Amino acid sequence: MYSVLYVDDEPELLEIGQIYLQKYWNLCVTTVSSAQEALSSLNISTFDIIVSDYQMPEMDGISFLKTLRDSEHFVPFILFTGKGREEVVIEALNNGADFYLQKGGEPKAQYAELVNMIQKAVEKRRAELELLRVHHQSKMIINHLPDPTFVIDTDGYLIAWNRAIEKVTGYSEQEMLNIKLRDFSQRIFGIPRLSLADHIFNPDSRIQEWYENIIHEEDTITAETIVCLGSGGKRNVWVKASPLYDENDQLIGVVETLRDITLIKQNELDLARKSRALDESARTLQNIIDFIPDPTFAIDNNGTVIAWNRAIERMTQKNAIDILGHGNHAYAEPFYSKRCPTLIDLALQDHPEIRTKYDFIKNEHDHLIAEVQNDQIYAGKRAFLWAIVAPLYNGDGNISGAIESIRDITEKKELELQLREKVEDLASSYEEIAAQNEEIRTSLDEIENQKSLLEINEKRFRSFIEHLPDGVIIHRDDAISYANPMACQILGYDDLSCLMGRSPLDVVHPECREKINDRISRAAETKHPFIEGKFLRMDSTEIPVEIAEIPVYIDDSMSVMTIFRDITEEYERKSALRQAQNKVKILSSITQHDIKNELGTVMTILDLVSSGDIPHEEAELIKRAIDPCTNILEQLKTTFEYQTIGVMEPGWFTLSSLGFQAARHHKIHTSFYTFKGEDARIFADPLISKVFENLIDNSLRHGKNVSQINLYGARGLHNLKVVYEDDGVGISYDDKNRIFEEGFGKNTGLGLFLIKEILAMTGISICECGEPGQGVRFEMNIPQGKWE
Numbered sequence: 047m048y049s050v051l052y053v054d055d056e057p058e059l060l061e062i063g064q065i066y067l068q069k070y071w072n073l074c075v076t077t078v079s080s081a082q083e084a085l086s087s088l089n090i091s092t093f094d095i096i097v098s099d100y101q102m103p104e105m106d107g108i109s110f111l112k113t114l115r116d117s118e119h120f121v122p123f124i125l126f127t128g129k130g131r132e133e134v135v136i137e138a139l140n141n142g143a144d145f146y147l148q149k150g151g152e153p154k155a156q157y158a159e160l161v162n163m164i165q166k167a168v169e170k171r172r173a174e175l176e177l178l179r180v181h182h183q184s185k186m187i188i189n190h191l192p193d194p195t196f197v198i199d200t201d202g203y204l205i206a207w208n209r210a211i212e213k214v215t216g217y218s219e220q221e222m223l224n225i226k227l228r229d230f231s232q233r234i235f236g237i238p239r240l241s242l243a244d245h246i247f248n249p250d251s252r253i254q255e256w257y258e259n260i261i262h263e264e265d266t267i268t269a270e271t272i273v274c275l276g277s278g279g280k281r282n283v284w285v286k287a288s289p290l291y292d293e294n295d296q297l298i299g300v301v302e303t304l305r306d307i308t309l310i311k312q313n314e315l316d317l318a319r320k321s322r323a324l325d326e327s328a329r330t331l332q333n334i335i336d337f338i339p340d341p342t343f344a345i346d347n348n349g350t351v352i353a354w355n356r357a358i359e360r361m362t363q364k365n366a367i368d369i370l371g372h373g374n375h376a377y378a379e380p381f382y383s384k385r386c387p388t389l390i391d392l393a394l395q396d397h398p399e400i401r402t403k404y405d406f407i408k409n410e411h412d413h414l415i416a417e418v419q420n421d422q423i424y425a426g427k428r429a430f431l432w433a434i435v436a437p438l439y440n441g442d443g444n445i446s447g448a449i450e451s452i453r454d455i456t457e458k459k460e461l462e463l464q465l466r467e468k469v470e471d472l473a474s475s476y477e478e479i480a481a482q483n484e485e486i487r488t489s490l491d492e493i494e495n496q497k498s499l500l501e502i503n504e505k506r507f508r509s510f511i512e513h514l515p516d517g518v519i520i521h522r523d524d525a526i527s528y529a530n531p532m533a534c535q536i537l538g539y540d541d542l543s544c545l546m547g548r549s550p551l552d553v554v555h556p557e558c559r560e561k562i563n564d565r566i567s568r569a570a571e572t573k574h575p576f577i578e579g580k581f582l583r584m585d586s587t588e589i590p591v592e593i594a595e596i597p598v599y600i601d602d603s604m605s606v607m608t609i610f611r612d613i614t615e616e617y618e619r620k621s622a623l624r625q626a627q628n629k630v631k632i633l634s635s636i637t638q639h640d641i642k643n644e645l646g647t648v649m650t651i652l653d654l655v656s657s658g659d660i661p662h663e664e665a666e667l668i669k670r671a672i673d674p675c676t677n678i679l680e681q682l683k684t685t686f687e688y689q690t691i692g693v694m695e696p697g698w699f700t701l702s703s704l705g706f707q708a709a710r711h712h713k714i715h716t717s718f719y720t721f722k723g724e725d726a727r728i729f730a731d732p733l734i735s736k737v738f739e740n741l742i743d744n745s746l747r748h749g750k751n752v753s754q755i756n757l758y759g760a761r762g763l764h765n766l767k768v769v770y771e772d773d774g775v776g777i778s779y780d781d782k783n784r785i786f787e788e789g790f791g792k793n794t795g796l797g798l799f800l801i802k803e804i805l806a807m808t809g810i811s812i813c814e815c816g817e818p819g820q821g822v823r824f825e826m827n828i829p830q831g832k833w834e
Contacts, residue, residue, distance in 0.1 A: 081110035100127035122167035242287035243300040393448035555580035590617035708738035723758030749774025
């Protein structure tokens with residue numbers, strides 16, 4: 047059983063709420079009539095949850111909530127009120143409220159939803175307290191581990207630092223907790239660097255720069271590195287990092303353990319030093335050959351391969367380990383796909399048949415130099431190779447083998463061939479150029495004529511612009527190049543020279559600059575160029591204007607022409623109208639709130655009375671009285687939702703987004719609703735979303751066996767047709783012409799009437815064209831200029 051503190055300044059609602067919550071859901075409910083009484087009760091008793099009204103004298107629900115949180119009271123809190131404004135909801139949630147529930151509607155359903163919120167909020171708070179207990183227990187376990195250990199959360203902060211690591215680093219837990227991982231690395235390693243925890247959080251991070259002997263065992267990593275541990279200087283340590291998971295197998299942190307292995311590493315280094323000394327002399331000659339940049343190999347007198355460097359490994363794709371120690375011309379196989387004598391064999395013994403394989407062979411002292419075309423080494427791709435061979439001598443001056451270096455000169459050879467072809471092409475091109483030169487002379491005369499005509503058109507264009515009644519500014523690359531007299535007059539500048547070279551955004555009000563800059567950058571794409579905004583006169587005063595951005599081409603490059611006119615009088619009329627509309631809206635909201643509260647009280651009392659011990663006939667009459675109250679609430683809700691028709695400025699809305707938002711509003715599964723066809727943006731009253739919500743509501747209420755709803759757009763020659771259809775029972779021919787009349791229908795009688803009014807605000811018409819028995823088909827005609 048949960049204990050509930052219920053706060054409301056209306057005694058009837060307190061009494062009714064206490065009866066419902068205790069009678070139907072067995073909750074222990076304590077009621078108080080003000081926030082001050084509630085604060086006093088919290089000083090002497092504890093409660094599982096607080097349910098509070100918003101509008102109360104002296105201290106409202108939001109102020110009560112802030113007072114609780116400021117005084118470290120974190121008991122769950124639900125705001126239960128008749129106020130439905132969005133700003134109240136946002137402020138409540140931002141100040142720590144767990145849920146928000148609006149009064150009004152059927153009492154049992156309303157209190158059932160309240161109980162559901164109470165259960166969720168209380169269980170969530172209990173889970174948070176249990177998590178704190180588990181966290182403390184885990185910290186105690188880590189603190190008693192013998193190895194230096196610390197824990198990092200997923201945000202990169204240290205959340206645990208045990209006693210062992212305090213001892214070896216000299217840093218206390220208070221110094222290290224809640225510092226970032228990068229700061230930890232600076233203190234422990236001496237420089238900002240990656241840790242093993244970084245690699246667990248981001249497997250793509252390169253930890254090889256800082257660690258060696260890295261081993262992955264499932265999701266655990268071990269490695270070795272060097273750190274600065276307190277006063278002990280640099281030490282070799284073994285590091286192990288393991289991920290931490292929650293009960294849902296979600297990564298919540300990493301635990302990392304250190305172990306000093308400095309003595310072990312010193313012993314390993316001594317052993318490795320002795321081993322290197324033994325091998326160094328044997329590798330010296332091999333390294334010289336291995337690091338020759340040209341592909342190189344060597345053989346002994348028996349033709350056995352004794353050296354095969356890295357460059358020739360890359361050329362032949364043959365590793366040294368696979369060919370060293372092999373004889374019988376094994377070194378020829380990667381080049382000729384068979385074993386046969388090659389150039390290197392000529393250094394040991396003359397073979398006339400070998401010389402026929404090469405384009406040329408030249409002797410220089412005791413070296414042999416040759417070139418050959420090879421079609422096997424690169425998988426059948428042609429290659430040109432240059433090679434040099436020299437004998438190897440032993441200590442007695444006798445030949446003990448031979449060495450050959452090879453160089454790929456394919457690119458050089460192909461460039462030589464291409465150069466020959468280019469010379470031939472150049473000769474033929476010279477003749478073509480001579481013929482084209484004559485054509486160019488003829489074209490120059492035509493260009494001069496076109497230039498004269500262009501100058502005439504430019505004068506006509508300038509005269510037209512200078513006599514326009516609207517302001518015109520032409521700019522390119524963020525600099526004004528022209529402004530007509532009317533532009534200077536509207537903006538208060540004496541002449542064009544005051545504007546030349548300035549950014550066009552200099553005359554735009556700061557709050558409009560981002561929007562205007564975006565339209566300038568997309569001037570070539572804009573289909574509806576006229577918008578309203580604010581400019582700045584030379585004296586920095588604001589001036590409301592209607593603006594259009596139009597691309598123009600001057601000197602073969604695109605500039606932007608900004609056309610604007612002063613709409614100060616129109617702007618002032620609209621401001622006065624908006625003020626009047628806002629006053630009406632506020633009055634309507636206050637009236638609706640009071641009526642909803644009174645009706646809610648009446649319906650609750652009627653429901654309680656009908657559930658009591660009275661004759662059946664009287665109980666039925668009382669229940670029938672609830673239905674008109676419910677209808678009144680529905681009509682209040684509908685009139686409140688649609689009272690802003692024509693009040694707010696129309697805007698652009700994406701058709702597919704409107705459909706999917708309406709489907710989500712009614713919690714329709716994606717398989718039940720489909721959007722297809724032309725997706726477009728339409729210009730409509732901001733209440734356009736209610737159009738699609740109301741159409742889906744009608745399908746669900748009156749379509750009976752509706753299993754599919756479709757919405758799509760179809761582009762016409764000048765207009766856009768938006769079609770809404772379902773597979774329900776449809777609408778009879780007798781009702782088709784009446785469904786858009788005020789008062790017609792089975793619910794409030796306002797839905798389709800208001801849909802037609804909302805669409806008509808921007809010139810959109812709607813009609814029903816479906817076949818009875820085959821579902822409804824509403825067609826909305828969007829006129830040209832109101833879609834894109």
